[in-house]
Amino acid sequence: MxxxxxxxxxxxxSSRGMRFAALLLTTAAGCGPLEAGAPEEQSAPSASDVAQVESELTQVTGxxxxxxxxxxxxxxxxxxxxxxxxxxxxxxxxxxxxxxxxxxxxxxxxxxxxxxxxxxxxxxxxxxxxxxxxxxxxxxxxxxxxxxxxxxxxxxxxxxxxxxxxxxxxxxxxxxxxxxxxxxxxxxxxxxxxxxxxxxxxxxxxxxxxxxxxxxxxxxxxxxxxxxxxxxxxxxxxxxxxxxxxxxxxxxxxxxxxxxxxxxxxxxxxxxxxxxxxxxxxxxxxxxxxxxxxxxxxxxxxxxxxxxxxxxxxxxxxxxxxxxxxxxxxxxxxxxxxxxxxxxxxxxGLTGGGGGTGDTTPPTVNLTAPANGATVSGSVTLTASASDAVGVTRVEFYVDGALAGSDSAAPYELAWSSTSVANGSHSLSAKAFDAAGNSATDADTSVTVSNSGTSTPVTVSFTSVAADDGYIKANSDGSLPALGTLTGLALGRGTDAKFNRSFLSFDTSGLPDGATITRAYLTVAYSSGSGDPWASPAGNTLVLDVKTGTFNAAATETADWGVAANASAVASIPKFTLGTTNSADFASAGLVAINKTGKTQLRLRFTQDQAATAYLFVQDGANAKLTVVYTP
Missing domain, CATH: 3.40.50.1820 (Alpha/Beta hydrolase fold, catalytic domain)
Incomplete structure (x- = not known):
């Protein structure tokens, strides 16, 4: 040496130095110290990953x-x-x-x-x-x-x-x-x-x-x-x-x-x-x-x-x-x-020459429907035309500057529910991306939303009631499950071979008793994970059940694992590995199960038990939201 x-x-x-070494390790690793009881996360690329790419590198000495x-x-x-x-x-x-x-x-x-x-x-x-x-x-x-x-x-x-x-x-x-x-x-x-x-x-x-x-x-x-x-x-x-x-x-x-x-x-x-x-x-x-x-x-x-x-x-x-x-x-x-x-x-400045296409020309894009100045209501199909010499990879649609969704294949369309916004004027735009990463935006469309015959929809979000949240590890052999103790809520199967379900509670008593709920969806935030619970077994799906009130009178208990819901599998949650994501809109049975006079509790679960260790941790408290759209 x-x-x-x-x-x-x-x-x-020194002890201070070793602490710093650990901190620097997490600096690159992208994860903090493991919570007590959490499955161990990967902290470095596998040997096979390194071997796969190392063949393209040549070491230089001297x-x-x-x-x-x-x-x-x-x-x-x-x-x-x-x-x-x-x-x-x-x-x-x-x-x-x-x-x-x-x-x-x-x-x-x-x-x-x-x-x-x-x-x-x-x-x-x-x-x-x-x-x-x-x-x-x-x-x-x-x-x-x-x-x-x-x-x-x-x-x-x-x-x-x-x-x-x-x-x-x-x-x-x-x-x-x-x-x-x-x-x-x-x-x-x-x-x-x-x-x-x-x-x-x-x-x-x-x-x-x-x-x-x-x-x-x-x-x-x-x-x-x-x-x-x-x-x-x-x-x-x-x-x-x-x-x-x-x-x-x-x-x-x-x-x-x-x-x-x-x-x-x-x-x-x-x-x-x-x-x-x-x-x-x-x-x-x-x-x-x-x-x-x-x-x-x-x-x-x-x-x-x-x-x-x-x-x-x-x-x-x-x-x-x-x-x-x-x-x-x-x-x-x-x-x-x-x-x-x-x-x-x-x-x-490296993408404009060499062996690539040298494409620096953005695509053309035009929001073709609805027409500028149109009055719309209910479900509206946003349509755009886009073209590019290299190829269009996707078109994103925006409502009032917020991303509403995207389409990766022509004809570029998006079904947008105008009931999600208040009656009045709203701006629409479309942004196209080509295969070289260039982009262009058409933002000259304004429409008037008028959902006649109904009251103006109201959107309200409820944050999770952390005291009532929790997750349960159910033993694979059918024995008594144990309550989880982590801040994040577990889903999937951890290293202890137990299956996990999580519970989120929302105080929805602020909804008017006479309100007609037209839409609801859950927003969850990624905390950490290991493996791919969506793919183990193939076709696994993360869904949620709705309980009018709570699955048990007290905070989360082991018996909640098997309590019947008022509405089961009312919405699915797409695969995600960072940030936040929204569930699909609740089915009608899920909307009916939302409690206007007290708490509404959601149970998150995978439809199939994992064939191998794989888990997802989501955050509760202020990082979990139930959004409800209703008409008074």
Whole structure:
């Protein structure tokens, strides 16, 4: 072990250091410490996952003095042109270089023809294999890990024909914090960078500060943040790198306040203000751009609503002109139907040439029905026409700016219930996406909702009554089940071979006695999970039962497992692995069972027992909502 490795390892041998190592592990892992009694979650990619992708990487040794003692891997696509770009990819804690291929960068490189360097930390330098983004000796120009990463770029330039003006860097979590290190210390090397679940440069310069930096975050003025970057390479007067910032709004490991601070830092570095010059929604997620006076986007942010600590992927998306898809599901990768590697490559300017289609032309889209100015009522079919030279992948429909649904095949249609909004004027729009990720919006339609002959519908949401919520583990052998004790509510089958059902209570006594309930649905939030309970056995479905009142007079009890409901399987809940989702609308029997004079209790269950260990945890309390639409 080198002297440097010995120094790094010994810094984690104290109890405080070991605690920090555990924290850094969860920083990349995307999950906090396990709740008591919870099935154990995967904390790293499986050996088969790593072996599957590692074949595309070649290790490079002797790439410089390597003072940071890092490992270097490269990916070189076939038939590379002269003066090709280079992207450096940095993993998170507990991860490897090979694991980061599942974020889609190798697939993108094969299509768009750019080189990729995957850097890898060694456990001898950091016991959780985190890049040392908080160590002063590793985040300064000409020293430590920062210099090692720069030497990897130099080695690639010596070996291949690389355009020095098109060198980029992206990273996740600990690697996400290391990206601004490289942009600040080597602005003469990197033209742009992408930060996934990271934070601003010099958010921490010690182990203690790193705790606070990750959560709850550190607040500085934009100028103070900018000064830290300017001080990293004093006297530098050249162009500064552009920055793309991606963060899940439900990231409780690295709080998303880090994204705001990073935006403030880099807008200040570029001499622009902190007010977005362009705002749109991409695949349902807010996207903001901060531009200079010439209209060039220098900083952009993606707020990944409901996503935790992870990299956004979309395995259903194929890179243009190929069968390669954007990433593969696995540890710390969230399938949110948004391909971060594609949009970051697009921000870098890599998608307009090379071996891909070079398509930068957005599709055409037109909301054809209902007509602008029309008066509508009841169920309304929203219809759009869309076309594109490469191909339209989906059309999203919006009502008053809120996503109502989407259709992925022509004719593009969506059934919308106008009773879900009040009578009066409402705006409708359609947004089309093509296979290259370009999008276009038609937002010039306004309709008047008039549900004549009935009173104006009223929508009300009830939050879960946490004291009455709970879950029951029913023994597979028929013996007495036991009550669950976790904050999250379990569904499926855990490692103890017991089957789980959960109960959510809502005080619906605020509904008028004479109200006619026309619609109801449940909103639940993902907490954690393991395996795929929907697919074990095949065709398994998550449904809910409704009880007028509660399944038992007291709080959740073991006998509730077998109590008859007033209405069974009134709605299903689609498969989801992060954020929140809505159930289908309740069947008529479920609407009748909603209690207007007291509590309404819902029992969530899978229709079939799991053939293997698989479970889902959902949140209760304020994170579970029953929405009821009624006419007085």
């Amino acid at each position: 080198s002297g440097r490795s010995t120094r790094r390892f010994s810094s984690f041998t 790439f410089g003095t390597n003072p940071g003692n890092l490992l270097m891997y490269r990916h070189v696509p076939a038939s590379m042109p002269a003066s090709a770009p280079l992207v450096v990819v940095l993993h998170g804690c507990t991860q490897t270089a090979a694991a980061m291929e599942n974020t889609g960068w190798t697939a993108a490189a094969n299509v768009y023809k750019f080189y990729v360097v995957y850097a890898q930390q060694q456990s001898g330098n950091n016991s959780s294999s985190c890049f040392n983004w908080f160590e002063p000796g590793d985040i300064a120009r000409g020293a430590g890990e920062a210099l090692s990463l720069k030497q990897m770029v130099d080695a690639m330039k010596s070996a291949y024909s690389i355009d020095s003006t098109r060198v980029f860097i992206t990273g996740f979590s600990g690697g996400g914090y290391m990206v601004p290190v490289m942009l600040a210390t080597y602005p003469d090397v990197f033209s742009a960078g992408a930060v996934n679940a990271g934070g601003p440069y010099k958010c921490a310069t010690s182990m203690n500060e790193a705790f606070t930096c990750m959560s709850p975050g550190i607040d500085k003025t934009p100028t103070a943040w900018g000064d830290l970057v300017r001080g990293a390479y004093s006297g530098y007067t050249g162009a500064r790198p552009r920055v793309s910032i991606w963060h899940g709004t439900s990231d409780f490991t690295v709080k998303n306040s880090n994204a705001t601070e990073a935006m403030e830092q880099w807008t200040n570095v570029h001499g622009i203000d902190q007010t977005a010059d362009f705002t749109e929604t991409v695949a349902g997620f807010p996207h903001k751009e901060y531009r200079n006076s010439a209209g060039t986007t220098l900083v952009e942010t993606y707020d990944l609503t409901g996503m935790g600590h992870a990299v956004a992927i979309d395995p259903q998306y194929s890179f243009p002109g190929s069968t390669s898809v954007c990433g593969a599901t696995g540890s710390y990768l969230s399938d949110v139907n948004l391909c971060a590697s594609y949009y970051q490559a697009k921000f870098f």
